[in-house]
Amino acid sequence: MKLWGYGVIIILALGSAFLLGGMMNQHPRYPLHHLVEQSVKDIMEYPEATSYRNMSSYFAGYTRDNGKIVYVCGEVFRFNENLPDEFKPFIVKAYISADDVVTLSMPVIAFGQRIFTQEQVQKVWDLRCHSLTDMNNSILSINDGVYTNAIDDGLTTEGQDIKKR
Template structure:
């Protein structure tokens, strides 16, 4: 009985380690803008009602290996206290490597969960989005 339990724990442990070591590939069919919108929707109270306007990509830098870093800036329709609030600005940093794999940062959305106060959001918006 003890041997069975030890074998079961060994198999479970090996399965866990193999699962952790396996790289889960991201959906490569999803373009960068769709990934950004999906990330922004994760921070909204009602993500199914999200509508976007003025979504633009601003390249920050590129290197000779083909890596690129930039910012998606735009506005998304949001709610506050369960009521329609209007459009809120958002900023998302994006890194794209030479193979085309994109990494999206945690979005900064104006007036959502007070992650970034307006007095700090405005200078970031001016620096990366008004180019």
């Protein structure tokens, strides 16, 4: 009988630990640019040799479910047939849900004639990667990977209070 009592106590303790661990489980949050770099690196021929420059985020708008659409544009250094090539422009579309879950599109990178040409990428770049939607000047800002909405949070932009709509 004593052995059965100890078994019940052990099962209850393990069950409680499992439930407590599940309630305390937190997913790591990475900055948007880090996620984009990993996404671009995943499709490169030599991922260990990739380097980035001129990365910027551009706010495109809100979705019906209060998610945010952001374009991350930049340049990635790539190799072409085992030889160093040059920095090529890339664009990644990101959806940030109201719960801060980030979903990325496949990166659009100028790979010569194989996938996307330089002209095709430049058209998307001209449409989505310009100063009118620059995240630094937008009401949507990124703080260490935490996405804040100035309208919802009552933050200020350029010294002026933003009124809720």
